[in-house]
Amino acid sequence: xxxxxxxxxxxxxxxxxxxxxxxxxxxxxxxxxxxxxxxxxxxxxxxxxxxxxxxxxxxxxxxxxxxxxxxxxxxxxxxxxxxxxxxxxxxxxxxxxxxxxxxxxxxxxxxxxxxxxxxxxxxxxxxxxxxxxxxxxxxxxxxxxxxxxxxxxxxxxxxxxxxxxxxxxxxxxxxxxxxxxxxxxx
Amino acid sequence: xxxxxxxxxxxxxxxxxxxxxxxxxxxxxxxxxxxxxxxxxxxxxxxxxxxxxxxxxxxxxxxxxxxxxxxxxxxxxxxxxxxxxxxxxxxxxx
Numbered sequence: 001x002x003x004x005x006x007x008x009x010x011x012x013x014x015x016x017x018x019x020x021x022x023x024x025x026x027x028x029x030x031x032x033x034x035x036x037x038x039x040x041x042x043x044x045x046x047x048x049x050x051x052x053x054x055x056x057x058x059x060x061x062x063x064x065x066x067x068x069x070x071x072x073x074x075x076x077x078x079x080x081x082x083x084x085x086x087x088x089x090x091x092x093x094x095x096x097x098x099x100x101x102x103x104x105x106x107x108x109x110x111x112x113x114x115x116x117x118x119x120x121x122x123x124x125x126x127x128x129x130x131x132x133x134x135x136x137x138x139x140x141x142x143x144x145x146x147x148x149x150x151x152x153x154x155x156x157x158x159x160x161x162x163x164x165x166x167x168x169x170x171x172x173x174x175x176x177x178x179x180x181x182x183x184x185x186x
Numbered sequence: 187x188x189x190x191x192x193x194x195x196x197x198x199x200x201x202x203x204x205x206x207x208x209x210x211x212x213x214x215x216x217x218x219x220x221x222x223x224x225x226x227x228x229x230x231x232x233x234x235x236x237x238x239x240x241x242x243x244x245x246x247x248x249x250x251x252x253x254x255x256x257x258x259x260x261x262x263x264x265x266x267x268x269x270x271x272x273x274x275x276x277x278x279x280x
Contacts, residue, residue, distance in 0.1 A: 014221075016214075019214070019217070020210070023210050023213070027201070027206055027209065027210065028197075028198040028201045028202055028206065029198070031197065031198070031201040031206075031209075032194050032197040032198055032201070035197055045201075045205060045208075045209055048201075048209050049209050049212045049213050049216070052209075052213045053213050053216040053217060053220075056213070056217055057217070057220055113189070113190070114188040114189055114190060115188075115189065116189045117189065118189050118192050118193065118196075120189075121189040121190070121193060122193070136190075137190070137193075140188075140190040141190040141191070141193055141194045142194075
């Protein structure tokens with residue numbers, strides 16, 4: 001059953017089954033995106049609750065011009081950005097500079113990050129600053145496009161690309177220092 | 187497989203089950219409350235607005251409703267007898 005059919009049925013009858021179908025389809029994805037940005041499990045759960053309430057209360061406004069998933073994700077990102085701004089943690093998401101930028105930035109291919117082991121990736125992410133981590137996760141975990149990232153972060157596309165390039169380079173350096181050295185020693 | 191996607195799968199798996207159910211129940215509670223408040227506004231909103239309008243010197247916009255009152259002539263006891271109270275009766279064994 002398509003999302004739009006469920007939405008129409010929910011509008012007509014406010015049936016709990018329609019609510020549950022949409023919830024089962026989108027709740028965990030919303031949670032996954034919320035935890036990318038908010039970092040804390042409890043905050044991501046609260047955000048999922050509030051986003052879903054908001055989605056259902058404004059379901060009449062959804063006209064079906066874009067995909068339902070796009071509409072839901074834009075509500076999710078805007079909600080998380082508002083929350084970060086309210087909590088005065090803007091620097092965590094909107095920092096202009098990556099810590100310790102290297103003098104020369106080498107282009108790191110996406111595969112270098114994607115083909116890391118899960119434990120390696122977790123380690124690398126834990127060593128990055130919150131804005132760097134958020135940027136990488138939004139780009140590679142949630143698949144947010146550069147243009148959308150620029151809109152969300154209030155920057156131009158080239159600034160986002162540069163920040164991404166630096167972050168990838170830093171992530172690769174952290175990875176190589178920790179894991180390549182280890183494996184060459186053993 | 188893409189390590190970022192594995193990470194996402196793990197996030198999703200962590201959320202499924204008890205935590206997802208708890209959040210769903212909270213959302214259902216929020217929606218019920220919102221629906222209740224909406225019904226109250228729908229029910230009493232126009233009357234409240236009318237009352238405020240009259241209090242501030244305006245004219246009522248709602249047409250006066252006819253309130254039904256019980257009148258003596260419409261009593262369902264045509265003989266005016268009081269109802270039978272408790273007491274001895276032939277049909278009730280003592």
